[in-house]
Amino acid sequence: MDFGLTDEQSLLVATVRRFIETELQPFEKEVEETGKLDERHARTIFEKSRALGLYATNMPAELGGGGLSAVDTALVEEQFGHTSDILIRRAFGNVYDVLLLCDDLQRERWLLPAIQGRRTCSIAITEPGAGSDAAGIRTRANRDGQGWRLTGSKHFISDGLFSDFFIVSAVTDPAAGSRGISLFLVDKDLPGVRVGKDQPMMGLRGTSHVELFFDDVQLDQMTLLGREGEGLRAALTTLGRVRLMQVGARAVGKAAHVLAQTISYAGDRHQFGRPLADFQLVQGMIADSVIDVVSARLLVRRAAWELDQGRDARELIAMVKVHAAEALGRVVDRAVQIHGGMGFAKELPIERYFRDARVYRIFDGASEVHRVAIARAAVKAGARAFDEGY
Incomplete structure (x- = not known):
């Protein structure tokens, strides 16, 4: 077994480390003191990261991502640990692998804009009564003639103030238990979607952790991510x-x-x-x-x-x-x-x-x-x- 890094991996690690040291760490004090990252600074570090090919490195190259292997991604993510959470998010993105379940139409609406940095998402699974017990969620999505009706709430949604859409877990078949849970792509600006309070935290300054409320939100058919019941x-x-x-x-x-x-x-x-x-x-x-x-x-x-x-x-x-x-x-x-x-x-x-x-x-x-x-x-x-x- 070879535990050493290849020349390409060493160059990748050095590039990310240098970017973090020169472009991100100088903003850590500002974030800690003010509790936020100035929008102009956020835009600047995003553009510099994109120019270096460091945004959405976990996504396939054919979709515009970095196309890194799991090992290479781990090397990069270890370097991310050298700075603050909010700076990582703004520089390198929140493009979750679960978005690869998108079909062709969903790719154009959600996945590709996320990879390009034009849209940002958050994972919305945690609920007040279902933290580590992901199968214990109560948020419901009921079928209607146009698609689905989403009702319920989530909390501790990281970066929820900044994100413009959410990956939401909801019960679609209460009788099926854990096999009756599905995932949905929910735009923040839909009628009935409300962002609640931002919960102050002990750490992770600058990153919002919000409540989300869904009041009979109308979702069209294409918002179902993956297969029904396999969420x-x-x-x-x-x-x-x-x-x-x-x-x-x-x-x-x-x-x-x-x-x-x-x-x-x-x-x-x-x-x-x-x-x-x-x-x-x-x-x-x-x-x-x-x-x-x-x-x-x-x-x-x-x-x-x-x-x-x-x-x-x-x-x-x-x-x-x-x-x-x-x-x-x-x-x-x-x-x-x-x-x-x-x-x-x-x-x-x-x-x-x-x-x-x-x-x-x-x-x-x-x-x-x-x-x-x-x-x-x-x-x-x-x-x-x-x-x-x-």
């Missing part, structure tokens, strides 16, 4: 890739970014006439963080490689979700400890990293939910699976 399966399948990249790979990137700053600080900061990095207890924390970053990175790339082989990587992605998210939390916590009082002060970004890291154990399925999935898969696979390299 939950489609969401769990295609959004698993999102979970791997936007949670797992980015968590690795954030952890690596924090660790690099921590090592630098420990070498420069002196106590009792010696650099902090000379103290064994500090060295122990640094070593543990290195192990966390490297192990999480390897797990992400293994899962991405499995996807590129056309294999089912659901269990590996669940492992990534748990390990990468919790590794990030440990790395940032140690960073605060090593920085001491300055790690708790807003003068340095460490306290921001600490706040931003906490949600990784919650969104896209809480760690506890994924642990259950991992355990069930392990029991089903049996002991031999681990002897043979699970």
